[in-house]
Amino acid sequence: MDETVGDIGEFELINRIDQALLKEGAATPIGTVGIGDDCAAFKPRPGYEILLTCDCMVEGRHFLPDRISPFHLGRRAMTLNISDVGAMGGRPLYALVSLGLKKETFVSNILEMYRGFVAELNPFCATIIGGNLTRSEGPVFIDITVIGEVETGKMLRRTTAKTGDTILVTGFPGQSAAGLRLLKQSPEDENLDNHPLVQAYNRPSHRALEGARIAQSGLATAMIDTSDGLLGDLGHICMESGVGALLVQEELPVSATLQQTAFIMGCDPLDFVLSDSDDYELLITCAPKHAETVCTLISRSGSTSVKQIGTITSNPNTIELLQPDGTRRPLDPLGWDHFAK
Amino acid sequence: MDETVGDIGEFELINRIDQALLKEGAATPIGTVGIGDDCAAFKPRPGYEILLTCDCMVEGRHFLPDRISPFHLGRRAMTLNISDVGAMGGRPLYALVSLGLKKETFVSNILEMYRGFVAELNPFCATIIGGNLTRSEGPVFIDITVIGEVETGKMLRRTTAKTGDTILVTGFPGQSAAGLRLLKQSPEDENLDNHPLVQAYNRPSHRALEGARIAQSGLATAMIDTSDGLLGDLGHICMESGVGALLVQEELPVSATLQQTAFIMGCDPLDFVLSDSDDYELLITCAPKHAETVCTLISRSGSTSVKQIGTITSNPNTIELLQPDGTRRPLDPLGWDHFAK
Numbered sequence: 001m002d003e004t005v006g007d008i009g010e011f012e013l014i015n016r017i018d019q020a021l022l023k024e025g026a027a028t029p030i031g032t033v034g035i036g037d038d039c040a041a042f043k044p045r046p047g048y049e050i051l052l053t054c055d056c057m058v059e060g061r062h063f064l065p066d067r068i069s070p071f072h073l074g075r076r077a078m079t080l081n082i083s084d085v086g087a088m089g090g091r092p093l094y095a096l097v098s099l100g101l102k103k104e105t106f107v108s109n110i111l112e113m114y115r116g117f118v119a120e121l122n123p124f125c126a127t128i129i130g131g132n133l134t135r136s137e138g139p140v141f142i143d144i145t146v147i148g149e150v151e152t153g154k155m156l157r158r159t160t161a162k163t164g165d166t167i168l169v170t171g172f173p174g175q176s177a178a179g180l181r182l183l184k185q186s187p188e189d190e191n192l193d194n195h196p197l198v199q200a201y202n203r204p205s206h207r208a209l210e211g212a213r214i215a216q217s218g219l220a221t222a223m224i225d226t227s228d229g230l231l232g233d234l235g236h237i238c239m240e241s242g243v244g245a246l247l248v249q250e251e252l253p254v255s256a257t258l259q260q261t262a263f264i265m266g267c268d269p270l271d272f273v274l275s276d277s278d279d280y281e282l283l284i285t286c287a288p289k290h291a292e293t294v295c296t297l298i299s300r301s302g303s304t305s306v307k308q309i310g311t312i313t314s315n316p317n318t319i320e321l322l323q324p325d326g327t328r329r330p331l332d333p334l335g336w337d338h339f340a341k
Numbered sequence: 342m343d344e345t346v347g348d349i350g351e352f353e354l355i356n357r358i359d360q361a362l363l364k365e366g367a368a369t370p371i372g373t374v375g376i377g378d379d380c381a382a383f384k385p386r387p388g389y390e391i392l393l394t395c396d397c398m399v400e401g402r403h404f405l406p407d408r409i410s411p412f413h414l415g416r417r418a419m420t421l422n423i424s425d426v427g428a429m430g431g432r433p434l435y436a437l438v439s440l441g442l443k444k445e446t447f448v449s450n451i452l453e454m455y456r457g458f459v460a461e462l463n464p465f466c467a468t469i470i471g472g473n474l475t476r477s478e479g480p481v482f483i484d485i486t487v488i489g490e491v492e493t494g495k496m497l498r499r500t501t502a503k504t505g506d507t508i509l510v511t512g513f514p515g516q517s518a519a520g521l522r523l524l525k526q527s528p529e530d531e532n533l534d535n536h537p538l539v540q541a542y543n544r545p546s547h548r549a550l551e552g553a554r555i556a557q558s559g560l561a562t563a564m565i566d567t568s569d570g571l572l573g574d575l576g577h578i579c580m581e582s583g584v585g586a587l588l589v590q591e592e593l594p595v596s597a598t599l600q601q602t603a604f605i606m607g608c609d610p611l612d613f614v615l616s617d618s619d620d621y622e623l624l625i626t627c628a629p630k631h632a633e634t635v636c637t638l639i640s641r642s643g644s645t646s647v648k649q650i651g652t653i654t655s656n657p658n659t660i661e662l663l664q665p666d667g668t669r670r671p672l673d674p675l676g677w678d679h680f681a682k
Binding site: 033036037038039040041042043044046048049050051052053054055056058060061062083084085087088090094096098100129130131132134135136137138139141143145147148150152155157158159224225240 | 377378381383389391392397401425428472473480484491499500566
């Protein structure tokens with residue numbers, strides 16, 4: 001019989017989660033205070049700065065419960081936080097997990113979600129050391145805070161791109177948006193789990209290892225993850241660095257699958273590549289003379305590709321697309337606005 | 342005209358919040374990266390450990406929107422997190438604020454809530470350096486992570502109470518529960534804002550300054566805040582320290598207001614003092630020889646009272662109440678269970 005949160009109550013749920021973490025999670029470093037006190041606590045390493053990020057996923061808005069397994073939901077929620085730490089050049093150390101759960105939520109689903117969390121944390125020996133469980137009458141929400149570290153002086157920000165820099169991007173931004181569109185357009189009983197674009201949406205990968213490597217090299221000038229979409233996040237870099245950008249349309253990475261699917265859907269693949277998309281790729285700027293080395297650093301990881309897609313310009317907040325016919329098209333860098341839509 | 346979140350959108354809302362924080366919040370220390378990058382970042386102080394806590398409040402469940410002003414809602418949400426840091430002996434440094442908002446939430450109310458957050462953070466020169474805004478179709482939620490620091494070796498935990506220790510408690514636990522009961526029992530249009538018990542519920546105080554002072558003294562063996570109720574949190578100390586407790590009924594702090602109100606309601610004030618209550622007082626254990634000094638440390642702060650209410654015993658997980666007639670009544674230390682009820 002499938003027990004619910006209401007059946008076993010908060011304290012027993014915490015016990016079960018603790019057991020699952022003990023069994024499947026990485027060991028917490030000695031000296032760390034974990035779940036079960038007023039606060040979690042840890043000793044920071046000398047010579048490192050602390051990174052903090054939090055991201056919240058709400059049922060129906062950031063995930064479709066019928067279209068993603070609890071395990072992958074857990075992985076996805078943790079991935080997007082790890083991605084933020086990686087985009088600053090850091091590595092994740094700890095997570096706090098705050099859940100809003102319905103009384104009728106299945107306990108087995110929650111434990112599966114925690115398995116997803118630790119599946120993403122374990123490669124970094126990072127652990128869940130705190131959090132909060134609360135009952136919500138509304139949609140389930142998953143609010144995660146990830147704490148990371150970055151060597152002092154190595155942090156990569158979005159404020160420091162320079163005119164003339166080369167712009168690079170990893171992977172294929174836009175695939176996730178196309179996967180979401182596919183899910184929304186298809187009948188509920190159609191199993192699209194194995195479609196590469198749906199996988200890009202449901203099972204995104206962060207590039208935190210690549211991010212840390214780039215930060216260590218000291219070769220990049222700015223970095224950000226593409227969580228607001230390629231154009232939205234390039235907009236953040238331009239705004240914060242007081243610069244502009246010229247993207248070369250023919251250099252934008254479009255996967256064969258995206259090309260095909262966009263064709264079938266009757267839309268331009270560029271609409272996906274440039275617009276809002278829940279991909280967690282890295283957007284990097286660096287001096288042109290370092291671009292090849294940065295590309296090599298990323299390629300060597302073996303898990304993603306990288307492309308040089310344009311140049312930082314001196315026109316503040318102006319992003320243009322150099323089209324194949326040589327003309328320039330202005331682009332609106334406004335990314336996904338969670339309330340206006 | 343009152344603008345809503347849907348009217349101005351996420352980016353403009355972030356701008357307005359940033360402006361309010363700049364105007365009314367404490368200055369962020371140099372070298373700290375605040376809102377507006379993938380992560381917030383700060384340099385930890387050598388010789389200090391980092392404390393992390395998060396707590397979530399859901400509309401209708403943890404606050405009654407019609408019965409608390411947005412400013413006091415903000416204060417309350419921040420207070421309970423600061424309380425957790427104080428209960429470990431630390432002081433708050435930074436906060437991450439994650440909000441789930443409805444499209445129709447008034448912008449002015451959100452800004453008032455942020456004023457409440459900073460009203461609690463400013464005395465510590467602590468600042469909001471990150472967070473997340475998301476739209477929710479369900480109840481509004483406020484999920485706050487507070488990051489604090491405590492000098493290495495000074496942290497006070499709930500695992501270290503010793504047999505024979507004196508148990509102390511600050512203030513008047515149970516007042517908040519009585520205030521909530523009053524609010525729930527009274528007609529919606531009755532203004533109870535100035536009732537001292539309703540104020541205890543809507544405008545609780547943390548004891549973080551007292552907590553830090555006690556930790557600095559090195560005289561306490563264990564400490565916890567009473568966020569799960571006096572009995573619930575004493576239960577946590579007993580469970581985690583492998584001890585029991587004997588409470589002396591006549592020593593339990595009952596305010597005159599609580600006494601009167603319980604009489605009018607026809608209930609025993611002890612039901613409030615011992616049961617679930619959203620007070621943020623401190624429960625402290627220490628060797629009997631240090632009890633007076635600890636009391637003096639707390640009284641000197643001038644903001645709360647303190648009482649010696651019992652003794653730690655060697656019977657694991659057994660809490661008893663010594664009644665005025667000399668008999669002992671066993672108490673069930675199970676605190677507030679957020680799902681079972």
